[in-house]
Amino acid sequence: VTSGTNADGSTNYEVATAKDVNFDKVTVGSVVVDKSSNTIKGLSNTTWNGTAVSGQAATEDQLKTVSDAQGETDKFAVKYDKNADGSANYNNITLAGTTA
Template sequence: MQGSILVGSTSIVNGAVTGLSNTTWTGTNVQADRAATEGQLQQVSQAQIETNNTAVKYATSEQNGNTVVDYQNIVLAAPEAIVSKDATTIKFHHRWYNHQ
């Protein structure tokens, strides 16, 4: 085959490598000189999206075409966040966190 290399089950065809065995990201046994697969990058990206979806963020508003950050107010990004009347208890996905 022109423009391709096959070594065991791993092949390189027109610069694309397929058939790799290290396709799952575990966060352990990291090799600094080894490239990540598309599947591993997707796992890390999804983890970041999930973290961002449940993060506590500062409130923002638009003023004169600019986004202004309100450091006195926070936004609970969790889709199921409930704050008690006294604002000392916050419920995220059926788990309670108490502020003392």
């Protein structure tokens, strides 16, 4: 804390923090950064609106949505047989199911 004098003669107190500080928890609006759980909660970008914002992290909710959609797509994909070494054999596929 440093003190100075304002133009009208009153005292001005200036408070500053160190350049590097450590906090256990920081709340800004509804966003909470918690040191003990290493989490960030209260983000507003929890649903995908189709437009990417560069530099903005995905939430677990968004990743789950993508994972679920990929799982549904995978159900209908052609799957190649595997070679002995585990790589895809692009010359063979095995179809399963019953005919209509």
